[in-house]
Amino acid sequence: MARTKLYAAVYVVLFVLASVQAGIEMYTDLLDSAYWLAFGLIVVLSAAKAVAVAGYYQHLRWEPRSLTYLYLLALGGALALTMAASYSIL
The missing domain is CATH 1.20.58 (Methane Monooxygenase Hydroxylase; Chain G, domain 1)
Known part of the structure; x- marks a missing residue:
């Protein structure tokens, strides 16, 4: 509360x-x-x-930093795959 x-x-x-x-x-x-x-x-x-x-x-603000870095790594991987997919369509 x-x-x-x-x-x-x-x-x-x-x-x-x-x-x-x-x-x-x-x-x-x-x-x-x-x-x-x-x-x-x-x-x-x-x-x-x-x-x-x-x-x-x-609640990432109150989690250990390692979990935040793991999320950032996953976000970077998702963005890289999205960019690769956008170039393969052309």
Whole structure:
């Protein structure tokens, strides 16, 4: 029960980041020249949200560092396989 305030704060941060992403996406349609800037901002915000979810809601913040490194290794492998699959389609 002690972490209820922490989870609520993380939820508010995630809500704000998602709202910022939606705003960026909505206003990018008006400015075609800012597409890649908006794309980069959305990717950075998405990564920040993923770290917050993994750290707090999946409790990786309180796990041993070795488990976190194992997850990062698995993520890197999944990204490498995804990139390899995207090049094999071409």
